[in-house]
Amino acid sequence: MTAPSGDWRLIREESRPGPMQMALDEVAAETAAAGGPATVRTYRWDPSCLTLGYRQDPETVDWAFCEREGIDVTRRQTGGGGIYHDARGDIAYSIAVPAADVPGELLDCYHLLCEPVLDAFDRLGIDAGYVEESVPEIYHPACYLRELHPAHDVVAGSSDDSDERRRKIAGNAQYRKRDAVIQHGSLTFSVEAERHLGTFADPPVTPAEFRDRVVGMDELADVDRGDAVAAVEAALVAWVAGEDDGREGVDNDSEGVALDRDGSWTDAELRRAEELVETKYRDEEWVRTRPGNKRAGAGSG
Numbered sequence: 001m002t003a004p005s006g007d008w009r010l011i012r013e014e015s016r017p018g019p020m021q022m023a024l025d026e027v028a029a030e031t032a033a034a035g036g037p038a039t040v041r042t043y044r045w046d047p048s049c050l051t052l053g054y055r056q057d058p059e060t061v062d063w064a065f066c067e068r069e070g071i072d073v074t075r076r077q078t079g080g081g082g083i084y085h086d087a088r089g090d091i092a093y094s095i096a097v098p099a100a101d102v103p104g105e106l107l108d109c110y111h112l113l114c115e116p117v118l119d120a121f122d123r124l125g126i127d128a129g130y131v132e133e134s135v136p137e138i139y140h141p142a143c144y145l146r147e148l149h150p151a152h153d154v155v156a157g158s159s160d161d162s163d164e165r166r167r168k169i170a171g172n173a174q175y176r177k178r179d180a181v182i183q184h185g186s187l188t189f190s191v192e193a194e195r196h197l198g199t200f201a202d203p204p205v206t207p208a209e210f211r212d213r214v215v216g217m218d219e220l221a222d223v224d225r226g227d228a229v230a231a232v233e234a235a236l237v238a239w240v241a242g243e244d245d246g247r248e249g250v251d252n253d254s255e256g257v258a259l260d261r262d263g264s265w266t267d268a269e270l271r272r273a274e275e276l277v278e279t280k281y282r283d284e285e286w287v288r289t290r291p292g293n294k295r296a297g298a299g300s301g
Contacts, residue, residue: 002112003240004038004101005256009263010236011041013229018049018072018085019281021092023273024265025182026077028096031269033180037260038097040116040236042229045085045092047072050199053080053143058288060141062201071199074281078173078184081143084199089190089216091229093117093236096182106174107151113183114154114172116232116239120187121156121169123231126220128156128169139205142196143171144214156215167215189228190216237261 016024021043028039049072050061056075060082066073071084085092095113103109121128135148148155148168157166172185191214193207217228241259265273280286 003257004097006098006101007037007258007260008240009037009039009260010233010240011039011043011263011265012233013042013044013091015044015046015087017047018045018051019074019277020273021045021049022051022074022076022281023276024269025094025096025184026177026276027265027269027273028094029177029180029182030272032096032098033178037263038095038101039263040095040240041093041263042232042236043092043094044087045072045090046087048087048090048195049074049085050082051076051085052082052287054078055291056080056082056141057290060201062199065198069195069198071195073199073287075287076173076184077175077177077182080171080173081141081146082200083143083171083186084192084196085186086190086192086195088225089188089192091187091189091225091232092184093187093232094182094184095236096180099176099179099181102181109181110152110172110174110183113174113181114185116235117154117170117172117185117187119238120228120232120235121154121217123235124217124221124223124228126156126169126217127158128154131155131166131168138209138213139200139203141200142203142205144168144196145205145210156220167213169215169217169220187228187232188214188216189225190218 032038047070052075131148131150131153137147139145154170155166156169170185170187174181174183191211193210197203197210241257
């Protein structure tokens with residue numbers, strides 16, 4: 001696996017609200033574009049959060065359910081449908097890197113940045129890979145229930161399973177901002193079908209049908225959440241700097257690469273992220289208005 005050369009930092013799993021996590025992804029891209037370190041990180045949603053795809057209609061959300069259940073709602077910069085990120089059942093990662101350092105072709109860039117995701121599953125003994133043939137859509141507003149496409153959808157199951165039996169285990173997406181690429185994704189540790197579907201307004205899908213499409217790591221491997229997070233972080237380290245040999249701190253494992261394995265945000269980055277939370281990721285107009293429309297979307301209740 002070959003990450004671009006340069007200065008990198010690993011930011012280990014942090015628990016923060018969804019709007020702040022989306023703001024930090026954007027800040028990491030700004031830092032990379034400005035000549036700072038590229039970033040790989042894992043993160044946890046606290047509280048659980050529904051992220052809407054960039055152009056998703058807010059009327060597809062059950063706002064009353066989300067408010068009653070204490071589920072945050074924000075809007076991503078990336079496209080696709082909505083994703084419920086459970087505080088326990090979801091493991092998130094992101095990669096922010098200068099655009100000049102990665103392929104300009106979207107699919108090539110996507111496959112490069114997904115290498116550590118597939119490696120993480122391999123480390124956990126989970127047979128995962130891109131779906132080999134398209135699988136029809138079930139429910140468009142939900143990202144995990146859209147058509148599964150061979151170019152980008154990661155599914156898992158037994159090695160002898162057909163595509164129809166292998167289920168989606170990870171969702172990944174990317175966008176470019178200020179000369180940087182940010183890719184973020186969610187790896188399902190445990191499926192919470194009822195709560196996932198509950199965030200949508202009257203989805204014509206049963207929890208059983210959802211579980212037929214989506215699988216969690218805990219169904220496929222004897223692993224706890226901490227071990228799964230550690231595997232993702234180890235895969236990110238290996239992708240950037242070569243196999244982890246146990247050293248700590250800043251290492252130069254691969255030629256042209258310097259990786260801070262205990263990286264952190266600067267005070268300036270955290271201030272910038274808080275600003276983005278207030279002006280965008282918690283802003284009612286950003287969250288509840290479909291981009292391109294002037295009217296607000298559905299309100300609570």
